[in-house]
Amino acid sequence: MHIIETKDLVFEYEVRDEDGKVIETKRAIDKVDLEIEEGQFIAILGHNGSGKSTLAKHMNAILVPNEGTMWVDGKDTKQEENVWDIRQSAGMVFQNPDNQIIGTVVEEDVGFGPENLGVETQKIWERVEESLRAVGMLAYRKHSPNKLSGGQKQRVAIAGVVAMRPKCIVLDEPTAMLDPNGRNEVLEVIEELRRNEKVTVIFITHYMEEVIHADRVFIMDTGKIVLNGTPREIFSQVDVLQKYRLDVPQVTQIADKLRKQGMPLKAGILKVEELVEEICQLS
16 A cells, blocks of 8 residues: 555745745646555655655645645545644654754653644553654653754654654654764664564655665655665666766765776675675685
8 A cells, every 4th residue: 555645746836036026936846756655664865956855745744736646645635634634644753853842851742742642641651651662762751852962852853753653754854964873873763663663764865875775765856756766776876876966875886986997796786795795706
């Protein structure tokens, strides 16, 4: 079953001058067709301005299409009566956790979402404990979010979404403001959620190394999906990705340069261990 599906999705926004007069209309999403199955880990990549974050906001009905259709768990996002159900089915985690954390104590913040859904008190606390355990933050349940690191705050933001029991979690560049340690923390949490909670994960980023474990990768440029495939299929096209102003994992780039110099290596190497194994087999 498709948890997310789009057909001919179009979104345009108006550009206004200082007097508020519309001077042009820009198309941020241009006839996008997309199908995502339940339980998949999907990565959406693209340079700044490619449309990936605009697409993400359609998955939670923050934005609705100007043309075409977005379905979330079978519900059309343009129909206002569906918005409540859609936002229970697809939870959003944004780039800056400070924009998403509102509680003064970690456990209260995580419980805020379920409380607004009308979950009974006892079950709220059960969900809070389970969600904090899932993201490795149970020991910090009584802490103030203000005293946490960036990676820990993002874990709390993810726990707040998990506590609402969505079928799908959309993470819009959740590691963009984090240092390498914080990025690794968040990636570990996402992998644990996929393995243990069986949720669909849609991960928007511009860091290539973060998506090598995805089931499928979609590349966006000028509002269109220009490439899609497995990570290995996508990252074997180094020259094409560079045309779309995207890098590839460093090890993939090294392997590609070695191949171009005549070394018989397979395309789309994603890990250092793979490259070492390939080179060792040549000796």
